[in-house]
Amino acid sequence: MTARCVLIAGAGPVGLAAAVEFRRRGFSPRIVDAGEGPTPDDQSRALGVLPRTLDILAASGIALRMLAEGNRISRMAVTDDGRPLFEMTTTPGHTQHPFILALPQGRTERLMIEWLAAHDVEIEWGVGFQTVADTHVPRVTLSTDEIVAADIVVGADGAHSAVREDIGISWSGDGYPAGFALADVVFDRPIDPAVAKIDLRTSPGHLSGAIAMLPLGERHGRYVGIAPSTEALLGDLPGIGEVVWASRFHVSFRHAERMAKGRVFLAGDAAHVHSPVGGRGMNLGIEDAATLAFLASEDRETEYEMRRLPSVRKVMAATRQGTDFIAAPPPAALALLRVFVPVAGQTPWLRGRIADRILGLDLPPPEWLRQAG
Known part of the structure; x- marks a missing residue:
């Protein structure tokens, strides 16, 4: 058949x-x-x-x-x-x-x-x-x-x-009123690949909302969250050696x-x-x-x-x-x-x-x- x-x-x-x-x-x-x-x-x-x-x-x-x-x-x-x-x-x-x-x-x-x-x-x-x-x-x-x-x-x-x-x-x-941004990064030192991090960023001084870091391995990870730009997303986060790819989206x-x-x-x-x-x-x-x-x-x-x-x-x-x-x-x-x-x-x-x-x-x-x- x-x-x-x-x-x-x-x-x-x-x-x-x-x-x-x-x-x-x-x-x-x-x-x-x-x-x-x-x-x-x-x-x-x-x-x-x-x-x-x-x-x-x-x-x-x-x-x-x-x-x-x-x-x-x-x-x-x-x-x-x-x-x-x-x-x-x-x-x-x-x-x-x-x-x-x-x-x-x-x-x-x-x-x-x-x-x-x-x-x-x-x-x-x-x-x-x-x-x-x-x-x-x-x-x-x-x-x-x-x-x-x-x-x-x-x-x-x-x-x-x-x-x-x-x-x-x-x-x-x-549509949702807040914009999102993401950035795939290389860290300048090893991280724990089993641990995702979520920071709620509730203080009035922040340009962005919550941000999550999802590890892709010991040296690579993705930051993603509510932010008007990659710069606002990452701010002055320590330990980032290189941004491999970044994107904004609604x-x-x-x-x-x-x-x-x-x-x-x-x-x-x-x-x-x-x-x-x-x-x-x-x-x-x-x-x-x-x-x-x-x-x-x-x-x-x-x-x-x-x-x-x-x-x-x-x-x-x-x-x-x-x-x-x-x-x-x-x-x-x-x-x-x-x-x-x-x-x-x-x-x-x-x-x-x-x-x-x-x-x-x-x-x-x-x-x-x-x-x-």
């Missing part, structure tokens, strides 16, 4: 994950992208890989390669204008990977591309989605004027999704009113975008892609929207709450955290709950992972 054709628009981490998951489940994925190639290794926005993403990519073997390359972060030291507030650890998390894996998005993409090439799937760069004639019996016109008859179409083509716009799904939400909290129309489905940023606080975006999108592939393998893809929307809404609400908190931490909440977190650290049940929240394990696991467990 001929394998069912899946046309995927977008070759970022979500589109690539969709291609991997559909391919290993016996489909014939075709993946197109209007760009010229994957994210540059030295300019990766997404960085944190959460345990469930590793669980999802374990079946293909990609997770092992990610684990071999990435840096494992298992502790967070939180300060208020440099004064210690509390520390947290992810080691009590209910997972075999109780850490955040720091791996640049460009490397994650290339590991997936290598796997796909080894399984006879090549990325068609410079080829964009144009329009789909019928969402129930999809016939997609590409930028090359080729018309593709597909059993399933996946729009993983980002926040400005051509697929979403073409099929007329509304895009709701608004974020929105927006979502598609639906994640499916007929046999056309949305995943990742095409369906939902939010701030980087918590590192959930790429991970949530990869779970979208894997869920769709699983459901399609059981001829249950019509369940996709109802299964993903609750998780999407929960993550977006939690991320908005977290972003608002770091933008303007209420003094009373800081005082409460200063007392609560050390006490919680002595209570095994609470330590596990806190770790699970940090690791993105506060959502129900996908059905096929529960079955495997």
